[in-house]
Amino acid sequence: MELGEITCDEQALWLKPRLHWIGQLLAHFLSKKIGKGNVPDPGPFPSRSGEEVVVTLPDWSPYYAGPDMDGYSIPRKGLTNRTLFKVLGEEIEPYGEIIQYKDKAFVQGKVSWFGGPKDRSMAGDETVALTLELARNLSEDDYYAAMRWDYRGRKAFWVNRHLLVINPANDRAVIVRAIDWGPNTFTKRILDLSPKTLKYLKAKTDGQLICSFSNTETNTHSVGPV
Numbered sequence: 001m002e003l004g005e006i007t008c009d010e011q012a013l014w015l016k017p018r019l020h021w022i023g024q025l026l027a028h029f030l031s032k033k034i035g036k037g038n039v040p041d042p043g044p045f046p047s048r049s050g051e052e053v054v055v056t057l058p059d060w061s062p063y064y065a066g067p068d069m070d071g072y073s074i075p076r077k078g079l080t081n082r083t084l085f086k087v088l089g090e091e092i093e094p095y096g097e098i099i100q101y102k103d104k105a106f107v108q109g110k111v112s113w114f115g116g117p118k119d120r121s122m123a124g125d126e127t128v129a130l131t132l133e134l135a136r137n138l139s140e141d142d143y144y145a146a147m148r149w150d151y152r153g154r155k156a157f158w159v160n161r162h163l164l165v166i167n168p169a170n171d172r173a174v175i176v177r178a179i180d181w182g183p184n185t186f187t188k189r190i191l192d193l194s195p196k197t198l199k200y201l202k203a204k205t206d207g208q209l210i211c212s213f214s215n216t217e218t219n220t221h222s223v224g225p226v
Contacts, residue, residue, distance in 0.1 A: 034103065045167050060173035060226050063164050065213040067107050072157055073150070074107045074211060075190065081099065081150040088185060093148065096190040099210065106210035108168075109190030113198050113205065114138050128180035130159045135180075138194065143223040145211075146180035146192040161217055162214035162223065165193065167201040175209055175214050200225055 024042035031039035067074045075081060076096035085091045096109040114122070114140040115209075122135040128146070138144065145165070149158045162176040174197050183192045191211060203209055214221075 018057070057171055057173070058226055060164060060166060061104070062102055063173075063175060063216055063226055064212045065164070065215040067212050069213040070157070072152065074163075074213065075148045075150065076107045076109075079150070081148060083151045083181070084148050084185075084198070092184060094185055095188055100205075100224070101166070101210055104212070106166070106212050107190065108208055108210045110188055110206045111191045111193055111198070111203065111209045112187065112189050113195045114146060114180070114182070115144065115183055116144075116191040118195070130155070130181070131179045133179065139173075141196055142194050143174055143176045143197050144179045144194045145176040146182040147178065147182075147183060147190065148185070149178065160218045162218070162221070163211050163218045164214040164226075165191070165197065165201070165209055165211045167203050167207075167209055170202055172201045172225070174225050175216055175221065177218065177223050200201055 017164040021042055024039070027039040028041050067076065072081060075093045076085075076098060077093055079093045080091060081093045082091075084093060096107045097152045098105055105151055113119075115128070115135050117136055117140070119136060124134075124136055126135045127133060128135050128138075131171070145163055148165075151158065160176050163176050163178060164207075165172060176193060176197055180192070182187045189206070191209065193209075198204070201209065
């Protein structure tokens with residue numbers, strides 16, 4: 001039996017509720033193979049209704065920390081942004097709307113992807129602003145983000161800061177780490193994400209996602225689906 005796909009998030013979600021059923025199938029098969037036949041066939045999954053079980057996604061709410069933290073804010077429309085003014089000459093953030101999703105406040109806006117070996121818009125020696133990693137060397141399995149942070153003289157606050165990003169169309173949620181500044185305002189986007197993040201969230205370029213701070217930290221929690 002090939003289990004290599006359990007490192008794939010979607011396959012892992014598919015497999016989790018079926019582990020007992022798969023074990024029964026294997027036991028039934030092996031009992032027949034050795035000539036005993038004393039393990040009953042469990043039938044299709046699920047055996048009672050014949051209908052596909054909808055996988056319940058994990059609850060992301062324990063990781064939610066809101067759009068503001070320690071005097072810093074997720075960039076959004078109307079906020080003064082001194083770093084934005086320094087980089088692009090714009091004083092007020094033009095994009096990102098506060099919305100309520102499941103009784104919690106998030107910043108919503110358009111997104112895209114960046115980084116990794118397939119990102120030919122970045123030079124081979126170009127580094128990301130916060131962590132100084134080579135952009136094209138970023139792992140294809142990583143979960144990271146760029147946003148127009150207002151550093152406010154304390155850039156270190158943002159280095160690998162965890163964010164909670166959710167696709168409200170399907171409630172898929174991930175924790176990502178902040179590694180870069182961007183995207184440019186001419187894109188009308190609020191957030192750039194790793195290709196792996198967009199794939200898990202089932203989101204596309206210029207799709208609408210929502211984000212907040214996460215209450216997790218790099219030394220206590222890894223990034224990825226929650």
